Amino acid sequence: MPASIPTFSGFAFVAQPLDRADPLRDDADALARHWPRARVLVLDAEGLAYADEHGQPAALTGADIGPAPGTAIFLGLAGEQAWFCVDATQVTVEAPGRIDLRRAGAEWPGALSTAFAYARGMSWWQARTRFCGVCGGPIAFRRGGFIGHCAQCGNDHYPRVDPAVIVAVSDGARLLLGRQASWAPRRYSVIAGFVEPGESLEQTVAREVHEETQIRIDACQYLGAQPWPFPGALMLGFRAQADGAQPPQVDGELEDARWFTREEVGAALARDGHDDGEGLLLAPSISIARALIEDWYHRG
Known part of the structure; x- marks a missing residue:
C-alpha cells in the first residue's frame, strides 16, 4: 500500500476549464469581434466532434467556418481566445474524422476533453429545447446560447443538468459493487x-443504495463531482459505510450486486482495463466511478 492517500482526482472532463466569461454573453458585438480568431468545436447530431486524421480535435477557427451561425454557443475564454461550439448542420467545413466523448476523455489533453464535454452538454440541451415546454412556441437562443426565449409566451429556458449520486459503499474490508445486465x-x-425532487444528496445516497441492493448505509461523505454529459448528468461522488453482515439483494434494476474483497479489487486494478478473461472488470479510467474504487482501495 502507498504511504500516502492520493488526492481524489484522475477522472476526465474537469481539467483546466474555460473561463466562462459570463458578462460577454450579453455583448453581441464583443462576441462578433472574437469570432474570427475563436477556437470552434464542431459537433454532429450524434454528439461526435470533428477530428483530424490522428483523432485529435480539428483545429478550426471562426475564420475557417465563415459567419457565425445564429445557434453558435459561446463557451468562454482560454486566455484571450474565445471558444465556441456549433452544430455541424450549420457549417460547410469538413474534417477527416469524428470522435466520441468517451474516446476523447481517454486520448485528448485534459483541457480539450473538458471543453468537449461542456460543448456536448450545451449542444444536447439546445437540440432538445426547440419549443417552449409551457406553451409550445418556438425558441430563440440568447446570451451566447445560454437562454432559450419563447417569443410566444415570453418564458425563458435555461441549460439543465441532472444531478446523480455515485457511491463507494464499504464495510471496512470489502467494497459493494453491482452490475447491469447490459x-x-x-x-x-x-x-x-x-x-429526486425533495431529496438531499445524502438522502439520495441512502435511498439508491437500499433500492438497488437492500443495503442500509450508516454514514456517507461527499468527495467530488464529474460532469457526465451522456447526455446531461452531473455525477456527485460519495463514499459510505455499511454493515457487511447485510447480504446484497437485487430486484430488477441491477442484475447482480456483491461484496468484493480488497484482493479482488486490487487484481482488477492491476489489469488496468486489459481483459485476461478472468476476474473482476471495473469502470474505465476516465470515470469518477473508477476514481471512487481507487480511492477506497488506496485508503487501506
Missing part, C-alpha cells in the same frame, strides 16, 4: 442513481 461480462461498478 454491461460486458464480469464488469461491476459502484452504485449510482439520480436525485
Whole structure:
C-alpha cells in the first residue's frame, strides 16, 4: 500500500476549464469581434466532434467556418481566445474524422476533453429545447446560447443538468459493487442513481443504495463531482459505510450486486482495463466511478 492517500482526482472532463466569461454573453458585438480568431468545436447530431486524421480535435477557427451561425454557443475564454461550439448542420467545413466523448476523455489533453464535454452538454440541451415546454412556441437562443426565449409566451429556458449520486459503499474490508445486465461480462461498478425532487444528496445516497441492493448505509461523505454529459448528468461522488453482515439483494434494476474483497479489487486494478478473461472488470479510467474504487482501495 502507498504511504500516502492520493488526492481524489484522475477522472476526465474537469481539467483546466474555460473561463466562462459570463458578462460577454450579453455583448453581441464583443462576441462578433472574437469570432474570427475563436477556437470552434464542431459537433454532429450524434454528439461526435470533428477530428483530424490522428483523432485529435480539428483545429478550426471562426475564420475557417465563415459567419457565425445564429445557434453558435459561446463557451468562454482560454486566455484571450474565445471558444465556441456549433452544430455541424450549420457549417460547410469538413474534417477527416469524428470522435466520441468517451474516446476523447481517454486520448485528448485534459483541457480539450473538458471543453468537449461542456460543448456536448450545451449542444444536447439546445437540440432538445426547440419549443417552449409551457406553451409550445418556438425558441430563440440568447446570451451566447445560454437562454432559450419563447417569443410566444415570453418564458425563458435555461441549460439543465441532472444531478446523480455515485457511491463507494464499504464495510471496512470489502467494497459493494453491482452490475447491469447490459454491461460486458464480469464488469461491476459502484452504485449510482439520480436525485429526486425533495431529496438531499445524502438522502439520495441512502435511498439508491437500499433500492438497488437492500443495503442500509450508516454514514456517507461527499468527495467530488464529474460532469457526465451522456447526455446531461452531473455525477456527485460519495463514499459510505455499511454493515457487511447485510447480504446484497437485487430486484430488477441491477442484475447482480456483491461484496468484493480488497484482493479482488486490487487484481482488477492491476489489469488496468486489459481483459485476461478472468476476474473482476471495473469502470474505465476516465470515470469518477473508477476514481471512487481507487480511492477506497488506496485508503487501506
